[in-house]
Amino acid sequence: MPKDGGIGASSKRREDVRFLTGVGNYTDDINIHGQAYVFFLRSDMAHGTINSVDTSAAAGMPGVVQIFTGADFEAVGSIPCGWQVTDKHGEVMQEPRHPVLAHGKVRHVGEPIAAVVAETLEQARDAAEAIELDISELPAVVDMKEALKDGAAKVHDDLNNNLCYDWGFVEENKAATDAAFEAAAHVTTLELVNNRLVANPMEPRVAVGEYARGTDEHTLYTTSQNPHVIRLLMGAFVLGIPEHKLRVVAPDVGGGFGTKIFHYQEEAFCTFAAKACNRPVKWTSSRSEAFVSDAHGRDHVTKIELALDGDNNFTALRTETYANMGAYLSTFAPSVPTWLHGTLMAGNYKTPLIYVNVKAVFTNTVPVDAYRGAGRPEATFQLERVVDKAARELGVDPVALRRQNFITEFPYATPVAVEYDTGDYHATMDKLESMIDRDGFAARRAESEKNGKLRGLGVNCYIEACGIAPSNLVGQLGARAGLYESATVRVNATGGLVVMTGSHSHGQGHETSFAQVVAEMIGIDENMVEIVHGDTSKVPMGMGTYGSRSLAVGGSAMVRATEKIINKAKKIASHLLEASEGDIELKDGAFSVAGTDKSVAWGDVTLAAYVPHNYPLEDIEPGLEETAFYDPSNFTYPSGAYACEVEVDPETGKVTIERFAAADDFGNIVNPMIVTGQVHGGLAQGIGQALLENCSYDENGQLLSASYMDYAMPRADDLPMFDVDHSCQTPCTHNPLGVKGCGEAGAIGSPPSVVNAVVDALQSAGKDVTHIDMPLSPDRVWAAMQ
Amino acid sequence: MYNFEFEKPETVADAVAALAPEDAQALGGGQTLIPTLKQRLASPTTLVSLKGIAEMQGVCKGDDGSICIGGATNHATVAAEAGDYPALAETAAHIGDPAVRNRGTIGGSLANNDPSACYPAAALASGATIVTNSREIAADDYFQGMFTTALEDGEIVTEVRFPVPEKANYQKFVQPASRFALVGVFVAKYSDGVRVAITGASNDGVFRWAEAEAALTANFAPEALDGLSLSGDDMISDLHGTGAYRAHLCNVITKRAVTAAA
């Protein structure tokens, strides 16, 4: 029986009422009396030396308040990077300065050079056109392998070269891994590209800076996934504003997908300029600006090798990856190809030896950072492609080869430093096989062939590490932040609750699902629980939402705080009921004395806490508000098995997805409908990467796919009806909810099954095609067949 | 966008007068021009909207049986009302999305002559007549390469006349991002021969494929195209496909159009 409330119920998303009726409050909806507008003059050159930026004519233009250039920010800090990777020689990565406005050089198309603050946006834009730039173009560094050659132009003159770091993982395993390859019965090798993507959240980025002269307080309204992190990074490292004088608000946010995690120059600029101009300053990104200023995702070039013994057991895995950092280090960029990628290379398999090498490279392109899945899709894609290729080379069933090598005992310590707490990979594969009618595939293929089409079936598994992350561990790995979460639960006198969480919802439905958890714990109606997030002045601290961490970490903090509330409420109830605390039970919103019919309602207890007439004042304080910080002891490890069935038109190369099935293990589930929605969205993005999305630069560093005319986003009619199941549940063993996280799975798990399916289709027609780089656009598929 | 004056005349004559100054520009549905203005890539001093001109609106039948479409008629109206020329109505029904179809006009599309647009193929394959405020131009003379037409400055497309063929079909193989034609082929069979016009493929914009026309005039069947090919050398080569791929598609898509029409 489906529940109609609490944990496990598909409660309707309460936030959708305001989103769908146009009464949400997005950052661009915020307009402050007296606000001025900023227009950023951005570089149209990928690489050049700035000889001069002459603003004298522009400064006199109508409406101009003030014009800023890189020189105005010389005394201001660098946009910081939040993760320091140590390379295979024990050296820390090369870390360039990242100015708010370009100074000395421009390093990518879209980099802001000057900022005009004016009464209206049009006036700011007019004045920006009157700024005279003298920039000498330099050769652009675009291709990663070229960038590392001797004599290549340097993106940053003060660094040794364009290599950010050369990371080896686990370096101690390298010799043994190489030896295993020497001894292997079979080695499968695959070279591939994980294509660069533009996140394209529906809401472009916006920042509004405000300064109160009377109190010296700064406020930044911004489209962020983690306002407290922005407060810390921008306040402490860029502008030197103490946290008690800086408030950051991220109100309703229309999608993030990772690209709104990072601290961006525009945020620092608006905060800085609000004080400098003594006016609120607002910036709203245009879609065109978003393409050249939002951090991009993926962009790895990889060679992967899999060694097998004579019985088809995986004996070793070796990879070499070039990871594009772009021109500067975005907030979490260095961690993505390393700790979020190398640690996942075991996948679902008990490969005993693994060695991962990653070279992170600076290029004259937009910075690259986490995008839905962040490192884990890159790991999954190469691993599941090479396993599939191995199966084809060996002439064995790709599902059987996977099953043979599955990890089956938990906890399982991988050779890449993580320990999976639970999982059941056969169970999700069984479930998948029950969903996809493999037996009927031959008939469906024959039917397609009758219509002149090729049909292919691709299957893959995935594992991800979510619930990011144990602070002490990530500290050792180079994180410059902790990755706990906080929650404050405030119970009002009349029994309603306000939960202030450091997680941030930008489409995930936290306001609904978090309320379900708290309501279930107390046994009250969900509508008595309000979830507050996204404002540093309301929530004590927060590390934000990304890495499928919100319920696993933020939800756990909320559980801990609610437990404290319940404990205190029991004390009050025991006083009211004149019974011993140990005998008090909480059920369905009432406290009762075990074995009796004596009880007191939740609301009477909360009232007593705030009207403490009959109250144990000598033992406990009045009031009912508790805060908890939760720091996870491990990552969580969602896993699953996906299948994609495609039809390929051999005449045009067009791929159509006919069927798509996903069997996921997310541990316990709070709201199945929301989980299904998260998987659907992830699948759409993963299929978008596999078939459509292609962020491409030319050799001069010009972005070729700089608008929707050339950058193909997935649309509803590009996608099939999804068959999604999450009934396989091995609860996480180390967080109180037993949840693992579901936000990224679809994007991680789907690209390999699409490519596997297309390769299967082409091989069925006798084509000697073992791989096609994403996106599998018609021209690429057709070319591969020629 | 830069500031501009806005005029909305009610007659062609007033529109012509309003367009006389050098920096004045006609505005149809704005589906091409407005994005250009927003990016500040054009700076007309005056925009002259053609949407208020009653004589440029709607679909009707000419005395010779041809379908006459007012130059300011939007795509949705053509899709709904050009049923006497089903392939033309179908073409209009698949331009862009509903918003585009309810704003964009046939005159704007033909004046713009985007190398990947659909109407140019329909007009050229149909041997349509482009009627302007001052003359009638045969489609064969009208299209002069990418974004280039026979129109003079300030000349307005007031009507387009399409002779109705015996059989016709338009097949659009879409560019995945824009969903304009990567290669679009309009095939029209008239009593005196077959015309084939291809959009999306060539660096010179929409063109007629003479060899295919001859073969199809002899035998209006897809097999007639076996062995025929175009060179990819002068075809568009971009992110979405090479010239060779487009040349290949020209054959495949033409066959599909013939199959659908036959």
Ligand SMILES: Cc1cc2nc3c(=O)[nH]c(=O)nc-3n(C[C@H](O)[C@H](O)[C@H](O)COP(=O)(O)OP(=O)(O)OC[C@H]3O[C@@H](n4cnc5c(N)ncnc54)[C@H](O)[C@@H]3O)c2cc1C
């Ligand atoms: C999202 C999107 C998708 C689209 N998809 C397609 C597609 O699949 N296929 C396709 O063919 N097109 C497509 N289009 C283009 C669309 O059909 C436009 O409507 C068309 O290209 C321009 O028509 P318009 O009336 O909007 O012209 P406008 O944008 O108003 O004007 C375009 C140009 O024509 C001039 N002009 C306008 N009307 C006249 C006239 N009567 N006489 C002389 N000059 C005139 C203007 O001065 C301007 O130079 C798409 C557009 C968008 C925005």
